[in-house]
Amino acid sequence: MNETTAAVDVAADLTRRFEARTASVAVVGLGYVGLPLAVEFASAGFTTYGLDVDDGRVQALARGESYISDVLSARVQPLVACGKIRPSTDFGAIGLADSINICVPTPLRKTKDPDLSYIVSAVEQVAARLRRGQLVVLESTTYPGTTEEVLQPRLESTGLRAGRDFFLAFSPERVDPGNADWHTANIPKVVGGIDHLSTQLAAALYGQIVERVVPVSSSRVAEMVKLLENTFRAVNIGLVNELALMCHDLGVNVWEVIDAAATKPFGFMPFYPGPGLGGHCIPIDPFYLSWKARQNGFESRFIELAGHVNAHMPRFVVQRATDALNSAAKAIRGSRIHLFGMAYKADVSDARESPAIDVATMLRQRGAEISYSDPYVPHVPDHGLDIRAVAPDVALAGPLDLAIITTDHSSFDYGAIVARSPLVLDTRNALRGVDAPHVFRL
Numbered sequence: 001m002n003e004t005t006a007a008v009d010v011a012a013d014l015t016r017r018f019e020a021r022t023a024s025v026a027v028v029g030l031g032y033v034g035l036p037l038a039v040e041f042a043s044a045g046f047t048t049y050g051l052d053v054d055d056g057r058v059q060a061l062a063r064g065e066s067y068i069s070d071v072l073s074a075r076v077q078p079l080v081a082c083g084k085i086r087p088s089t090d091f092g093a094i095g096l097a098d099s100i101n102i103c104v105p106t107p108l109r110k111t112k113d114p115d116l117s118y119i120v121s122a123v124e125q126v127a128a129r130l131r132r133g134q135l136v137v138l139e140s141t142t143y144p145g146t147t148e149e150v151l152q153p154r155l156e157s158t159g160l161r162a163g164r165d166f167f168l169a170f171s172p173e174r175v176d177p178g179n180a181d182w183h184t185a186n187i188p189k190v191v192g193g194i195d196h197l198s199t200q201l202a203a204a205l206y207g208q209i210v211e212r213v214v215p216v217s218s219s220r221v222a223e224m225v226k227l228l229e230n231t232f233r234a235v236n237i238g239l240v241n242e243l244a245l246m247c248h249d250l251g252v253n254v255w256e257v258i259d260a261a262a263t264k265p266f267g268f269m270p271f272y273p274g275p276g277l278g279g280h281c282i283p284i285d286p287f288y289l290s291w292k293a294r295q296n297g298f299e300s301r302f303i304e305l306a307g308h309v310n311a312h313m314p315r316f317v318v319q320r321a322t323d324a325l326n327s328a329a330k331a332i333r334g335s336r337i338h339l340f341g342m343a344y345k346a347d348v349s350d351a352r353e354s355p356a357i358d359v360a361t362m363l364r365q366r367g368a369e370i371s372y373s374d375p376y377v378p379h380v381p382d383h384g385l386d387i388r389a390v391a392p393d394v395a396l397a398g399p400l401d402l403a404i405i406t407t408d409h410s411s412f413d414y415g416a417i418v419a420r421s422p423l424v425l426d427t428r429n430a431l432r433g434v435d436a437p438h439v440f441r442l
């Protein structure tokens with residue numbers, strides 16, 4: 001039997017076991033991406049090893065408790081109890097799994113260069129246990145070429161060869177935390193392998209848990225798809241943020257402009273301005289692309305420009321806070337300013353990269369007394385802020401000079417905020433339709 005026939009036979013066996021759901025899966029990294037994925041695999045019948053370096057998270061899962069707001073403990077608990085999800089910090093299970101799906105963080109370094117250290121560490125764990133007949137899939141967002149240039153050589157250092165002894169693919173995760181309509185199972189899943197067999201295998205695996213799989217010709221294309229999607233968002237948000245600054249100078253309500261433009265039934269898609277970008281994707285992913293482009297001597301001007309405009313927005317919020325206080329003959333120094341919302345977007349608990357943190361930090365540096373409310377974020381340790389949330393009622397009853405709506409959580413009582421705050425700055429258009437002299441907008 002030649003090498004190609006042997007690989008085809010191994011792949012055919014693996015495909016059969018994916019389709020029969022008798023295969024097992026190891027999900028490495030159990031965060032916003034990995035935990036929902038593990039729950040889908042386990043619910044579909046796959047024995048699922050949930051592996052994470054965070055002992056607290058693993059212990060919580062072992063008790064059947066979810067720490068991700070979109071994943072209900074009621075869904076996790078029975079899957080753990082019947083052994084379909086097996087949470088552990090012991091990476092030995094990688095050797096048992098038929099597919100290993102890597103969902104670890106991909107942050108930026110301070111220099112805005114990609115930090116692949118989590119991927120490298122996870123891949124080293126996999127390489128130490130790699131065996132013939134396994135599929136390895138990277139889901140973490142990263143620059144085009146990572147699967148072939150970073151994963152493949154490390155995995156092949158074992159003496160096993162990708163496409164012959166094991167299979168290797170990239171499949172970007174598109175989960176949108178807090179989105180009630182679109183979740184892991186009904187968001188189409190793009191898959192691209194380092195060769196045709198790897199693509200087919202990854203498609204066969206994900207076909208068991210998602211409604212639609214979209215195979216592409218290579219892992220590089222799959223990596224680029226994700227970066228196009230997130231760069232598209234970052235650039236369009238940059239455009240409307242710039243428009244918001246322009247409209248402010250022109251005395252035009254930018255929200256009214258966008259709402260009216262959005263009535264066009266074709267050729268326009270609304271994006272909305274705000275206090276700045278947040279979360280673990282949109283502020284970060286485009287810089288993975290611009291970094292890789294730079295390695296090839298290409299300057300990605302749209303990404304840099306959008307990054308520049310978006311990064312300026314928290315400063316603009318501080319400027320508008322100054323304007324609001326000024327209207328009441330007050331200075332920022334000594335003012336009591338309460339932020340409604342610390343999460344980076346509505347109805348999620350994720351405060352990573354949140355612009356509200358930047359706004360709070362800058363206001364505090366200028367001498368304001370800062371407090372905040374957020375039902376999902378009880379504590380902010382970042383940037384030396386180290387503050388704890390207070391209940392909205394307590395904030396509105398206490399001495400207060402200015403309320404800033406930094407996140408439009410649906411549970412906030414906006415009527416009470418307008419009625420009980422001497423000044424309000426709305427950075428999210430949460431007070432759509434409210435016209436009062438003490439209400440300021442971005």
Ligand SMILES: NC(=O)c1ccc[n+]([C@@H]2O[C@H](COP(=O)([O-])OP(=O)(O)OC[C@H]3O[C@@H](n4cnc5c(N)ncnc54)[C@H](O)[C@@H]3O)[C@@H](O)[C@H]2O)c1
Nearest residue numbers: 029030031032033052053054103104106121122140141173
């Ligand atoms: N959060 C989102 O909305 C989203 C959406 C699409 C894609 N992504 C991408 O998916 C990837 C994961 O993001 P996330 O939001 O789930 O991150 P997260 O921080 O919520 O979760 C990552 C998990 O990986 C664990 N981890 C870190 N190093 C590890 C290692 N070496 N081995 C095992 N576990 C390890 C961490 O303890 C953590 O539990 C990133 O590349 C991100 O850009 C995120």
